[in-house]
Amino acid sequence: MSAALSSLSIQDEISAAILQILRAAKPELTCEIPEKLALERPKNRDHGDYATSIALALAKPSGLAPRKIAEIIQAGLIARRDIDSVDIAGPGFINITLAKSSQGGVIVKILQSRKSFGQGNVLDGVKVNLEFISANPTGPLHLGHTRWAAVGDSLGRVLTAAGAKVTREFYVNDRGVQMDKFGASLQSAALGQARPEDGYHGAYIDDLAKEIITGNPEVLKLSGEEQTNSFRDIGYKLQLAQQQSVLDSFGTHFDIWFSEKSLYDNNFFTHCQEVLKSKGHVYQLDGATWLRTTDFGDDKDRVMIKSDGSMAYFASDSAYYISKRERGFDICIYMLGADHHGYVGRLKALAACNGDDPEYNVHILIGQMVKIMEGGEEVKLSKRAGTIITLEELVEKVGVDAARYTLIRYPVDTPMVMDVDILRSRTNENPVYYVQYAHARICAVLRNATDVGVTYGADQIHPELLLHERERELIGALGEFPRVVAGAAQLREPHRIARYVEELAGVYHRFYSDCRVLPLGDESPSELHSARATLCLATAQVIANGLDLLGVSAPEKM
C-alpha cells in the first residue's frame, strides 16, 4: 500500500481537527466528545464544501449555546491553510469552504492509487464467510439466484475493498430427499414414464435425462433403486457443472463449493453434536434430538435428528455453521430468499447456542422477490411448470453488465421489477448505459487530447485553475468514493456503489456540457485544458473502480 493511500483525505483531516479542537476546549466544554465525526457534503452550494451539525448535537449535553460551540470550532479552524472560510449558519450549522488550491489533493491521490483508490481498512483483517446462492443442484439457476449471484459477488468485492478477508462459498445440498426426487424424475424421463407427482417437471429434466443416457448408456441396463441412484448421481454432476459454468460466464466465482454430504464424513457431524451438547442446549424428546434454540429467542426448538434416526435439515445447518466457525471465520454472512426469512431466528439462536455473539458473528441478508417484465407484462415464474426464467435466459435477453448492474442497484430488502425493455434501451432511463457512457465519453476525450497535444497527468493538475462550479462539484464527488465504499461494506449494501457511480456519472456529464475540455478551433493548448483533462482522467479511474466493485465493465468505446 502506497503512502498516499494511508494518508488521510482532506475531510478526514478536518473532522479530526474539529474533534481535536473540541477536546482541547476543556474548561468550557465539559461533555463527552464523540469518537468520530462525519462531515457531510451539503446539498446546497451556499453551505460550503463540507458541513457539520456537531455544535447543535453538543449543545444540550454541554449546556452551551450551539452558536457558542460553533464559534470555538470556527476560531480553531480558520487558521488552516487548506480552509478558505468557516461560516456559522442558522442555529449553529458549521459550513466549511476549502481553499481552491487544496482541492487538488484528491486528484493526486486518485492518480497515484489508481485501481486501489477507494480501498480502505474499516474491516481490516476480519475473516468473512460469504455464503450465497446455494441453490439445489437439481435444476438451473433462476432469477432469485441471479439476484444473489450479482449482489453476493459485488458484496464480496466491496468487503474485500474494505480490508476484509473474504471467502465466497456455495453450499451444495447434495444429499437428502430432494436429490432422490431428482434422480427419480430423471429416471422416469429417460424411460418415458410418468414423472413422480412431487418430482421435478421442467423441460430441462428431459434434456438432462437424454444427456445422461447418451453419455452413460450403461445406466439403462441397471434397474430399480440402483438405476435411480445412478441417474441421481450422474445428473447431479452434470447439473452442478452447468450451474458452475453459467456462474462463471456471469463473472461470479466461488472459492469453495461446500458439499452438504461432507458434513457427515469422518464423524464431523458427531463432533458437532458433541460441541453443542457440551454447551448444554441439546435434549432428547419423543425419540428425537433437539436443539433448544428457544433459549435464544427462536419461536420453537428445532429438531436435528428425527425419531426415525434420519437427519433433519437443521442438522446440516448446525454442523455447517460450526464448520464455518471452526475454519476461523469471524463473520458468517448468509444471503437468503424472502421465503426463508423464518431462518433468521434459528440461525441466530444456533450461533448463540454455540456460545457466539449472534449480532456480530452472524449476518443474514434477506432478498425480496424479483419480477421480470417484458412487453408490459410480467413474465411468470413457475419452477413446477418448467417456465422458470433462468440466469442464462436473463443474460441472453439483456447481457451480463445490464443484468448485474440492475440487480445490484436496489437494496436487497425491497422487491424489485426488472423491465427487459428498459434494460435493452440505450438512454437515460437505463442507468447501466448512463454510467458506462460517461466512462466511454471520457476515454474519447482523452484520446482526442493526445491527438491535439493536450498533456495530462499527475503533474498537470493545476487545482487553482479549476474554479468553475462544475469542476468543484466533480472534485467533491470524486472525494466521496472511499467513504461510500466503507459505508457499503459496513452496511453490506453494495447498491450504494451503484447509486454513487450514477451520481458521479451525472456530475461528469454536467461538467462536460459546461466546461470545454479541449481547445476549440485554432486555440492552442493551455494549462486549463491540461487541468481539465487530468480531472477527466481521475473521473474515469473512479468510475472504473466503482463499476469494478459491481463486476460491471467500463468500456472505452460505445
Next chain:
RNA sequence: GCGCCUGUAGCUCAGUCGGAUAGAGCAACCGCCUUCUAAGCGGUAGGCCGCAGGUUCGAUUCCUGCCAGGCGCACCA
C-alpha cells in the same frame, strides 16, 4: 393469530447513524449538436415522505399503535 419486509412525485425507485428549500430517471411541456461520443445537457410542472400519537430545539428518518401490500410460521428440504 404470531413474525419479517415494504408503503416517498402519475410510474419505477433512491435518500434518512434526526438537521438547513425532500432527490433521480421515465412519462408531460419548452429548449440545446457548423468542433471533445446528443447513449448527453438545461428548464417548467409534479410531494399531507401510508395514517395517528410520542420523544426532540428539530422527525420523512427514532418509538408505539393502526391501515394496506408481499412473504413466512413442519420430526419438508
